[in-house]
Amino acid sequence: MLMEGLIDNENLGLGQAELLQVKHWMTPNPHCIRIGQTLQDAGEMMNRLNVDSLPIIDEQDYLVGMITLRKLLSSILKGQDKDTIISRISNRNYVSLKRDDSIFSAAALPYSQIPVIDEEEKVIGILTVRDINDGYSRFIHMLKQKEHSADVLQIILERAYEGIVVVDKFGMIMEFNEAYSRFTGVSREDAIGRHVTEVIDNTHLHLTVKTATPERGVIQRIQCQDMVVHRIPIWDKGELVGAIGMLIFEGVTEVYKLYESLQRNYMHVERKEQPLTVKLEEDSRMTLDQIVGTSPEISEVKRLARRSARTLATVLITGESGTGKEMFAKSIHHISPFSNGRFISVNCGAIPEALFESELFGYEEGAFTGASKGGKQGKFELAHNGTVFLDEVAEMPIMMQTKLLRVLQEKEAERVGGIQKYRVNARIIAATNRNLKERVREGLFREDLFYRLNIIELFVPPLRERRQDIPILLSYYLKAVCEKYDLPKKSFSPQAIAAFIHYEWQGNIREMVNVVERLVTLVDSQTIEEHHLHRFIKEESETQPVTYQQPSLMETARDLGRQKEKELVIRALRDALGNKKKAAELLGIHRTTLYQKLKKYNIPV
Incomplete structure (x- = not known):
């Protein structure tokens, strides 16, 4: 009964249902005994063939009954002569199977051997208990293989560099791998069961399952970044059942790189030294996909950078020296509403204090001895409708911190020696490898400026x-x-x-x-x-000196989350008495995911 409940033919795949058919497991062309032969003939045949039953057929080879060893002994004990003729009259109680029947329909029958007949009811085979057991074994093996294949598929999905999402015919997410999760910041558990439009920006995957039209290599803007995607409909037995979406590149920049590589390799274009201004322009157009790395740590920073780029808020990038903070600043500028403006970088640790104000806000002609004729624009003027990147902001003099705070609050600035204010319309991104909170406590950095700069913090891990x-x-x-x-x-x-x-x-x-x-x-x-x-x-x-960087609030939150998850996994294993399948069910995750978490947190099993 348990096996029948497990194996409902309507739920089996085409290959599995066919595998269970009687024709694949029966013994073909069985030995039969004909009407008119005697009980002695039947006994001798059973003894010679080492069987305990025989199909009875008539002159036209039609099945008319079954004689078993038990019936044979019963007849002899009742005093019937061994020369008694076998007739169809005495063998009406029997069952038979068709070649396309399932072996499980025979499992509940109280017979050790069951004849198999064709459409004309002629005997073509015999199905024994051993045959049924062989079918059981093969089917269970297939189930295990299918489960193993599902585990392998799950591992492939999780290890894939490309983001992969699978939706059903209603556009609801059925599968969402780790790469996509890292990119969007939505966990697999939160994504599965939601409509794809709630999780992925500008997706057309829900339309793919309506139109059944595959799309390959199309551009989709996700998290403020142009991506190259595939959208592939899924068919099953002629019915559209879902669709797969794939991020085949981390960004469109990868396509440009491939194009440039083809140009170099096949077109043999002569290399020409580019002007410095062109190089500077290309350098400022850094994109997040050019930041090398696929680890969860750097992927999380990229995700937060994309989200911060959508807003006009000030961003503070922290991290040790040499981690690539300026690269993130340029990437945020490139995908932000200020991307049409210029990216102006200011190294706050390299400008003499006396020149700081004039460098930032500019000066008028004659403002001081040696001032250029006609005056000079400051960094904020040059970055109009663009981005000002304040690198090493912790080194900014206290006096300039006060003036910068006023500019951030009033959105206006004034040149040195000038009498008119000009409007400041530039995004501010600051960066430091120092602990600004510690600098505030030491009185070296204004607390109000710190909170003004630290609206969105990005910590770039070492x-x-x-x-x-x-x-x-x-x-x-x-x-x-x-x-x-x-x-x-x-x-x-x-x-x-x-x-x-x-x-x-x-x-x-x-x-x-x-x-x-x-x-x-x-x-x-x-x-x-x-x-x-x-x-x-x-x-x-x-x-190389070691620079201490206090973890950001986001990093601390992630650590707490990982610790909590580890405790939940340990508790589930304890409640399940070490049974990993039951523990996975208690956690509501796949068993493969549980194995990955056991390995991730180094939990002994």
């Missing part, structure tokens, strides 16, 4: 906290340095990459670029081995 990205970064910068110096392609040995992964990288990506550049230029061999690294990374570790 390289040692996202080691998953180290091999990708090494490959990227190795290729870039080789092209920069026009050298043959080089590679790192697996042992060298492993050493880099375990290195602390106190100087972060800036240190990595320095080390890679020195290795490429000083190591002659095409493969850079582990023994080549020692003197370079040892020197770096001795000279």
Whole structure:
């Protein structure tokens, strides 16, 4: 009864339902006994064939009954002669199966052997208990294989670099992998069961299941960024049942890179040195997909950067020196409403205090000795309708902090020596590798300016906290340095990459670029081995100062969330007495997901 409940033919796939048919498990062309033969003939045949029943057929080979060893013994005990003729009259109580019947329809029958007949009711086979057991075993094996395939598919979905989402015919999300989750900031558990339009910006996937029209390589703007996507309808037995959406690139910039690569490789375009102004313009058009890294840590920062770019709020980017804070600032500018304006960078730690005001706000002609004729525009004027990036903002003099606060509040500024104010329409992005709260406590940074700048905080994690990205970064910068110096392609040995992964990288990506550049230029061999690294990374570790960065509120919240999740997993395992399948059910997750969490949190099993 349990097996019948488990195996409802209507719920089976086409291949599984056919596998269960009697014709695949019966013994064909069985031995039969004819009407007119004797009980002795039947007994001798059963003994010779080692069977305990025989189909009875008539002169035209039609099935008319079954004689069993039990019936044979019963007849002899009742005094019937062994020469008694077998007739159809005495064998009316029997059952038979058709070739397309399921073996499970025979499982409940109280017979050890059941004849199988064709459409004309002629015997074509015999189904035994052993045959049924073989069918059971094969089917259970298929179920296990299917479960294993589902686990493998789940792992593939979770490990895929591309974002993958699956919707049903109503546009409701059925599957949502980790890559898409990291990109959108919506967890898999929150996404599944919701309409796709509630989770993914500007999606047409719900229309794909209505029109059944596949779309490949189309542009879709997601999280303020143009993405290349596929939309593929899913068919089952001629019926449209859903659709798959895929992010095949992290961004349209990847397409441009491929195009440029094709130009270099196949068109042999001569390289021409670009003017400095063109290089500066290209440098300012940094996009988030150009920031190398796929780890959950850096993906979360990218997601927050996309969200912050939509607003006009001031952004404070924190993190250790060399983590790429300016790259994030340029990326936010590029996808923000201010992208048509200029990106103006100000290094607050490199400008003399006496010149700070004139650099930021400009000066009028004759404002001071040596002032340029006609005056000079300040950074805020140059960045009109654009972005001002205040790097190393913690080094800004206290007096300038007061003036900057006034500009942020009033949206107006005045040139040095001027009498008229001009309107400031520029977004402010600040960055620092210092602990600004500590600077506020020390009286070195204004508290009100801190809160004005820290409306949205982005903490860029150090390289040692996202080691998953180290091999990708090494490959990227190795290729870039080789092209920069026009050298043959080089590679790192697996042992060298492993050493880099375990290195602390106190100087972060800036240190990595320095080390890679020195290795490429000083190591002659095409493969850079582990023994080549020692003197370079040892020197770096001795000279590079360690900068402490207090975790951001968002990072602290993520740590608390991970700790809570670990406690829930441990509690579920304890309640399930170690049964992982039951624990997964208690948590409401797939068993494969549970295994991943056990590995993630190093929970012994």
